[in-house]
Amino acid sequence: MALSSGTAPNGARGQTVAQRLQKELMDLMTKPTPGITAFPDDENMTIWTATIEGPPDTPYADLTFKLWMKFADTYPYTPPRVLFKTPIYHPNVDFSGRICLDILKDKWSAIYNITSVLLSLQSLLGEPNTSSPLNGQAAELWDKDQEEFKRHVLARHKQPEELDAC
Template identity: 80%
Template sequence: MALAANGRANGGNATVAQRLQKELMDIMTKPTPGITAFPDDENMTVWTATIDGPADTPYANLIFKLSMEFAANYPYSPPTVLFKTPIYHPNFDFSGRICLDILKDKWSAIYNITTVLLSLQSLLGEPNKLSAPPMLFSSPLNGQAAELWDKDPAEYKRLVLARHKAPEELDA
């Protein structure tokens, strides 16, 4: 994780490495309940994160593993974030891709790793919907999940649990 002599940190520039070092220190000194994040041993721009499913949602008591990759111009561009844990949700596809505006056109350099993870945790309990009636999903990546979210909560939860794998199962 140290900076190389030429001021570059494993493929990223010094500014990116400094920002990520600061964020890591913030995460370590001021942990946020329900989220973790840490860099790869070899590359400061590749991180693994976890988020706990929020209480009183179909995701309660589940843990989700994610990957985060930071471009050379971070924090001016969003990280690439993917769910590694299989997930069933209107705003995530079966490849782990995420439809969340702050990871796309609404990104701001004021956001950080914690902000992203808390936003994803919130999205688990409150999928993105259009604000005007009828309250349809604005950009579902999983149409079936979007349809079942309100229509059949019991079936929705069954499919969430059927798809989920614990982090240790993913590492096996």
């Protein structure tokens, strides 16, 4: 596996991106968190594939979602770029898979890691921010008609294996 590296901004001493990601990979492997997985690409340590399971008692229960993560040379000082690869119907995710979540934007902190990002996304599935939606129809249905919302979720969802076959 080729390791891309980077250094902390402004010449600050610190771990390289590759070192930080290697540590996070080891943490994910030695202390797995139920309902989430994440692994780097075979050729590029800064591109990862992750999965999150939908939380119980939500319209996403028993569904698995595949995500793409890209880490800049300035990680962990800047957030990773994260996209849903699995089609998802959600108030805070657009139809291209882009996500509106504060910790992936202006509320990012270097103390966050891959696990905390994936747990936040898993939490977002059950607790969307309907006052700041990327998908207005989904936000409206979430607030007004959970049964219809779930029908949209199930109609849009594909299993990870179906995505790999495309």
